Structures are given as C-alpha cells and as structure tokens.
Amino acid sequence: MTINRMETRQRMSRIVIHNDTIYLCGQVAEDADKGIREQTSTMLDKVESLLKQAGSDKEHILSATIYIKDMTLFTQMNEIWDNWVPEGHAPARACVEARMARAELLVEISVIAAVKIT
Secondary structure, eight states, X not given: OOEEEEEEOXXXXXXXEETTEEEEEEEEOSOTTSOHHHHHHHHHHHHHHHHHHHTOOGGGEEEEEEEXXXXXXXXXXXXXXXXXXXXXXXXXXXXXXXXXXXXXXXEEEEEEEEOOOO
C-alpha cells in the first residue's frame, strides 16, 4: 500500500495519491477579491493544474464537494461549473453552504479523482 503526498506542509498535503485514487485538499480562488464567477473559474483552474501534476484530468474526477459562502450565488457558480465539466463526465457532487476560512472567499472545492491510466 503506497501513499504519495505532494506539496506537503505542516497542516496538509495539496495532493495525496493512494493506489490509483487522487485526493486534493480544498482549493479556493486565485484572486479572492473577485466575484463568484471569477473565483469559481480560477479555483477550477487550480484543480486542473493539480490533477495534471498528479497524473489525471477533469474527466477522471470521481467526486467533488463544493462549499459556497451563500446559496444565493449557487446559480452563478453553476454557470461556470457546467461549462467546465466535460460532457458525459460529471462526477458525484455535493454543494453546501459554509462559512469560509477568509471572509472574502466565496467558494471552495475538494476533489477526489482516479489516476489517468495511459
């Protein structure tokens, strides 16, 4: 049983790979002073980058949990999400309203994905 931790710090690893499953720590927007659409977009860009680093891509996401500061932003967030997820590859997903670690953050995502077998 191999566990590979990448970009590990005291509190967490950004990526953990166990067998053929990739776990990403919660990802937030690159620029937290923007609106929900921009925050969602840059957050998903970070997910794509980490998945690539771990040997996968968004077509191999198994599960996503989205934390949103206010459910009134749900429709706007989903506009970006729906255009980002490849057709036919929607993961299992949950979205919950939650208080963010920093007041300016509007959205965060935690992802589990399969390693892309080539």
